[in-house]
Every structure is written in structure tokens, then in C-alpha cells.
Amino acid sequence: MVYTVGEMAKVLDVNTSTLRYYDSEGLLPYVERSSGGMRMFSEKDYEALMVINCLKKSGLTIKEIKQFIEMTEKGDETIEERLKLFENRRKAVQKQIDELQKTKKLLDYKCWYYQTANKAGSEQYVKNISPEKIPEEIREAKNTLKLKSV
Amino acid sequence: MVYTVGEMAKVLDVNTSTLRYYDSEGLLPYVERSSGGMRMFSEKDYEALMVINCLKKSGLTIKEIKQFIEMTEKGDETIEERLKLFENRRKAVQKQIDELQKTKKLLDYKCWYYQTANKAGSEQYVKNISPEKIPEEIREAKNTLKLKSV
DNA sequence: TATTGACTTAAAGTTAACTTTAACTTGTAT
DNA sequence: ATACAAGTTAAAGTTAACTTTAAGTCAATA
Numbered sequence: 001m002v003y004t005v006g007e008m009a010k011v012l013d014v015n016t017s018t019l020r021y022y023d024s025e026g027l028l029p030y031v032e033r034s035s036g037g038m039r040m041f042s043e044k045d046y047e048a049l050m051v052i053n054c055l056k057k058s059g060l061t062i063k064e065i066k067q068f069i070e071m072t073e074k075g076d077e078t079i080e081e082r083l084k085l086f087e088n089r090r091k092a093v094q095k096q097i098d099e100l101q102k103t104k105k106l107l108d109y110k111c112w113y114y115q116t117a118n119k120a121g122s123e124q125y126v127k128n129i130s131p132e133k134i135p136e137e138i139r140e141a142k143n144t145l146k147l148k149s150v
Numbered sequence: 151m152v153y154t155v156g157e158m159a160k161v162l163d164v165n166t167s168t169l170r171y172y173d174s175e176g177l178l179p180y181v182e183r184s185s186g187g188m189r190m191f192s193e194k195d196y197e198a199l200m201v202i203n204c205l206k207k208s209g210l211t212i213k214e215i216k217q218f219i220e221m222t223e224k225g226d227e228t229i230e231e232r233l234k235l236f237e238n239r240r241k242a243v244q245k246q247i248d249e250l251q252k253t254k255k256l257l258d259y260k261c262w263y264y265q266t267a268n269k270a271g272s273e274q275y276v277k278n279i280s281p282e283k284i285p286e287e288i289r290e291a292k293n294t295l296k297l298k299s300v
Numbered sequence: 301t302a303t304t305g306a307c308t309t310a311a312a313g314t315t316a317a318c319t320t321t322a323a324c325t326t327g328t329a330t
Numbered sequence: 331a332t333a334c335a336a337g338t339t340a341a342a343g344t345t346a347a348c349t350t351t352a353a354g355t356c357a358a359t360a
Contacts, residue, residue, distance in 0.1 A: 004306075004307075005306085005307070005308095006306065006307080015348080015349070016306090016307085017348070017349055017350080018347085018348065018349085020308090020309090021347075021348060021349085024309090025347095034356085034357095036307085036308090036355075036356050036357075037307085037308065037355080037356080038306090038307055038308075038355095038356070038357090039307085039308090050256070050295060051256070051260070054253050054256045054257065054260075057249070057250070057253045058253060058257065061346070061347090062346075062347070062348095063346095075273070076267075076271065076272050076273055079264060079267050079268050079271075079272075079273060080264075080268055082264050083261070083264035083265060083267075083268050086257055086260040086261045086264055087261055089257050090254060090257040090258065090261055093250055093253055093254045093257060094254065096250055097247055097250050097251065097254070099207070100207070100243055100246055100247050100250070101247065103204055103207045103208060103243055104240060104243045104244065104247070106200070106201070106204045107204065107208065107236055107239050107240040107243060108240065110201070110204075110236040111233070111236045111237055111240055114229060114230075114232050114233035114236055115233060117226075117229045117233075118229050118230055118233050121226065121229075122226050122229075123225070123226055123229060145200060154336075154337075155336090155337070155338095156336065156337080165318080165319070166336090166337090167318070167319055167320080168317085168318065168319085170338085170339090171317075171318060171319085174339090174340095175317095184326085184327090184337095186325075186326050186327075186337085186338090187325080187326080187337085187338065188325095188326070188327085188336090188337055188338075189337085189338090211316070211317090212316075212317070212318095213316095
């Protein structure tokens with residue numbers, strides 16, 4: 001199964017120009033060309049793009065991804081280096097998840113805050129609530145974040 | 151307790167210019183000034199910056215955060231709107247977390263892949279492993295992602 | 301075979317979120 | 331009183347990751 005740039009772009013839900021940009025940046029060294037010069041994406045290119053996307057989501061820049069692609073081109077001598085890269089990316093993603101979970105805690109608090117304000121019809125009402133009347137898990141979030149008046 | 155722009159920047163671990171930029175974009179309407187024109191950040195401004203940071207991490211742009219600040223300035227009539235905003239942000243953050251967990255699955259697979267290649271000394275070895283010899287949870291990740299050759 | 305939609309490259313343009321610079325003022329420590 | 335670190339504004343500069351444009355070529359269909 002081969003894909004044109006337009007077909008591949010549709011599958012991945014990106015702009016065709018994004019794929020050409022990746023190619024021009026050296027991220028897609030294995031994409032073949034038709035006799036007329038058109039890109040022909042294979043199943044392997046699709047899978048490479050999945051990995052590129054994964055590395056991007058993990059926080060790597062295009063340049064850093066290019067360096068990874070260059071490692072794969074060097075073959076077995078870079079296996080350990082690549083292993084370390086992926087282990088670091090895994091750590092980085094776990095960190096991102098932890099950060100987002102903290103962010104969510106504050107959002108939980110804010111949702112409770114505005115739900116309560118909404119029921120009472122005034123923000124002042126929530127601000128005046130005595131701490132012991134705030135639900136346990138909400139109070140906890142508030143304290144963790146050291147919020148007093150927000 | 152009041153802070154100069156430099157002190158506040160240190161506490162939040164950001165550049166002073168970032169705080170001035172936020173101010174110039176209308177994100178900090180409550181920051182007072184000394185008689186000489188210097189910004190004096192209060193505890194409330196610190197907490198507002200925590201919320202700004204939270205909204206930023208949830209995926210809002212500076213412009214969108216400004217709109218939220220404008221809502222708070224309008225008072226009680228915008229409580230419901232603000233409640234909806236925070237509920238949407240909470241959903242968005244949960245979505246981000248889910249996405250990152252998928253990303254992590256692929257990284258788990260890649261770590262296993264390169265650990266195995268590293269032990270064997272060759273990538274070809276891992277590519278040739280028959281599916282039933284791949285650990286259950288790793289195989290699962292691989293199939294979910296429809297990877298064959300990566 | 302002619303049309304037309306999808307492809308090609310190179311180069312310029314876009315956007316958000318800062319960051320830097322320049323010229324000047326404030327406030328604190330000796 | 332004076333030095334000087336830290337503050338002020340307005341405006342220009344930076345960066346990454348695309349996206350658009352222009353001018354032309356390829357390939358599938360009527």
C-alpha cells in the first residue's frame with residue numbers, strides 16, 4: 001500500500017505542507033519518489049510518522065527529532081543512545097502528566113468555587129465560607145496551592 | 151506582603167519581562183503602583199498569577215485569558231460564564247492527560263524494543279521476534295498503535 | 301488529447317508568546 | 331549626596347513550526 005502526500009495527510013489529519021516540511025527538514029529520509037518526482041509514502045513511512053508524532057508530543061523539537069532519525073540511519077551502533085532517548089522521553093511524559101494532574105486539581109477547586117457561587121448568586125458568598133464547610137478534597141486542593149482569596 | 155516585579159518574578163520563576171508583558175496585555179488589572187510608578191504585587195496578584203498559569207497550562211491563549219479577566223471585572227453577572235469556562239478547561243486537561251497516556255504507551259513499547267535490541271546487540275533481532283514472545287502489555291500497545299515494523 | 305486536480309520547489313509570510321534594547325527614572329545603601 | 335541596581339516604557343527582535351504563495355509539472359479521467 002502506497003500513499004500520495006495528500007492521502008497520507010488525510011490519514012494523519014495534517015496539512016500536506018506539514019509533511020513536505022518534515023521531509024525538507026530531514027525527518028522522512030525513506031520516502032520514495034515516483035518517476036515523475038512525486039512522493040510515495042509506504043506503510044513504514046506511516047509508522048515512522050507515528051513515532052515522529054509521539055516524539056513531538058513528548059516535547060522534542062523538529063531538530064531533535066531529526067537527530068533521532070540520523071541515529072536510526074547509523075544503525076546498530078546507536079541502539080543504546082536511542083534507548084536512552086526513549087527512556088528520557090518516557091520520564092518527560094510522566095512529568096507532563098503529573099503537572100497536568102496538578103493543574104486539574106486547581107480546576108476542580110475553581111469548578112467547585114463557581115458552582116457554589118452560581119447557586120448562591122454571588123461570589124462574595126463563596127469567599128466568606130468557613131474552611132470547615134469546604135468539601136474535604138476541595139479544601140485540600142486549595143491548601144496545596146496556597147490559595148486564600150481566589 | 152508586597153513584591154516588586156523582580157521579587158514576584160523570582161517567586162514564580164519567570165522573567166520580569168513576562169510579568170510586564172502580561173500586565174500590558176491586560177492580565178493584571180489589579181496590580182498597584184508606588185508613588186514613583188513601580189508595580190507593587192500583592193498576595194492577590196500572586197494568586198491571580200497562579201490562576202493565569204493554570205489557564206495557560208489548560209491550553210488557553212493570552213487573549214482568551216484576558217477575556218476571562220474581563221469577566222471577573224464585570225462581577226457576579228458573569229459567574230455562570232466563568233463556571234462554564236472552568237468546566238471546559240477541566241475537560242480539556244483530562245483530554246490532554248488521556249493523550250499523553252497514549253503517547254506513553256508507545257514510549258513503553260519503544261523502550262522495550264530498544265532494551266531488547268540492546269541486549270541482543272542488533273535491531274534486526276527484535277524485528278524478527280514472533281508476536282507470542284512479546285510481553286503481553288507491550289504487544290497490546292503495539293497492536294493498539296497498529297505498528298508492524300517500528 | 302485536453303482538462304483539471306493534485307503534485308513539485310523555493311521563498312516569503314504567519315502566529316503566539318515572549319525577550320531584548322534603548323533611553324530614561326526610582327529607590328536604597330553607603 | 332551619590333552611586334547604582336532595579337525599576338519604567340515603547341518598540342523592535344526572536345523562535346518554532348508551520349502555512350501560503352507563485353510558478354510550474356504530473357497523472358487520471360472524459
